[in-house]
Amino acid sequence: MTTLEGAKPGPTAMVSALIHGNELCGAIALDRLLSTKFSPDRGRLIVAFANVAAFSRFDAAHPYASRFIDEDMNRLWSRETLNGTRKSTELARARELRQFAESADFLLDIHSTSLPAPAMLLCGSREKGRILAAKMGYPFHVVADIGHTSGVRLRDFGAFNNGASAKSSVLVECGQHFDKNSPTVALKSIVAFLKACGMLDDTPEQFPALPRRRGQKFIExxxxxxxxxxxxxxxxxxxxxxxxxxxxxxxxxxxxxxxxxxxxxxxxxxxxxxxxxxxxxxxxxxxxxxxxx
Ligand SMILES: [Zn+2]
The missing domain is CATH 2.40.50 (OB fold (Dihydrolipoamide Acetyltransferase, E2P))
Known part of the structure; x- marks a missing residue:
């Protein structure tokens, strides 16, 4: 966990990668961000590498095996589960990350897909998620979804899924796990996200430029x-x-x-x-x- 402070005051945003240990693009993008000494123009950016334990088991011969160790870390984000007594590798880590997620006004959670798919934002079922996705303008596809019956995602945690709160989040799927282009999609998504949050004015020159804005396709x-x-x-x-x-x-x-x-x-x-x-x-x-x- 690292916090990057902007020169001026502003919101707190969190960008998380490796909620699934074999989804590498977000970690590559955040590593690039940190290695270029990036900081936002305004506000505070929390950079989180989530399931490092699963990632550290990554084996190119079995690339799907390191998604998690004990259980899917993206199904644990209800208060009942986090406050409960159950124990697992992923729950222990989620409990550590919780205070950072709770402190964030905005969240971008970076993922990739098992099958080849176009990059897409998952903005949840609330209007505020759609507004954040539209402000980002990237990627082109936006899916307004309702999560999984098997458990609550980080994207839907607490205030992020409360219509009365201004806190807002999106999950980005950057293409297939091992697609060479997915880290670039992740970096562009981070830039689009920070701009949408009012924390960044211009794309830093060491990062890929965002494509020209065009109408996004929303799927409900x-x-x-x-x-x-x-x-x-x-x-x-x-x-x-x-x-x-x-x-x-x-x-x-x-x-x-x-x-x-x-x-x-x-x-x-x-x-x-x-x-x-x-x-x-x-x-x-x-x-x-x-x-x-
Ligand atoms: Zn994932």
Whole structure:
């Protein structure tokens, strides 16, 4: 954990990487940030390398094995779980990170995807998350989602998911875990985030320039399909953002349960690479008008 102080007062922001130990792009981007002696123009930036224990076990021969040690660190962010008596490697670390997350006005949590997918912001279900995503203007895709039934994400922790609080957060998926471009996406996302938070005026010259602003595509998630059986399979290979034209089209089977699209023009968001019982197989959503900027 490192804190970078700006010359002028301003908000407190946190940028976290390695909530999943095999998602390296955020750590590479934050290492670049720290090695260039970066500091924001205003406010305080908390830089967090989250699941360092899992990351330290990273083995290129088994690149998916170091996502976590005991449990998924991005399902632990409810007060009940953090305040509880249960113990795990990830819970111990989450309890250390908690005070920093609570002190932040803004949070950017950096991730990457198992399957190749376009970079996207996950802005949660609140209007304030959409506004933050629209202010960032990058990446191009924004998914307004409802999290996972298996536990609360850091993005949705406490005040970040409270509509009465001004605190706001986004999660960025920077492309596939081992895509050579994903650290660059992570760096651009950090710059876009700090600008949106009012903490940075210009892109530092040692960082990649942001693309020209263009209209983002917002997808509103309506369903997260949780896997109930050991016999889940998609009806064909999906990557991300495929649109299925007709309501009632079967796209997966979960044991004896047929899973069909609930409406026309249904967009599939981040299908799981290895569907496992209890986890999210895919989210379903629709393209909608963007957030207010
Ligand atoms: Zn992740």
């Amino acid at each position: 998630v309506s369903h997260a399909i949780t896997i109930r059986s050991d016999g889940f399979a998609f009806s064909r290979e999906f990557r991300c953002f495929e649109t299925i034209a007709k309501a009632g089209t079967r796209f997966a089977q979960d044991g004896t349960r047929e899973i069909v699209t609930p409406y026309d023009d249904c967009v599939l968001v981040m299908p799981a690479r290895q569907p496992l019982r209890g986890q999210t197989a895919v989210r379903l959503g629709r393209y909608v008008a963007g957030g207010k900027d």
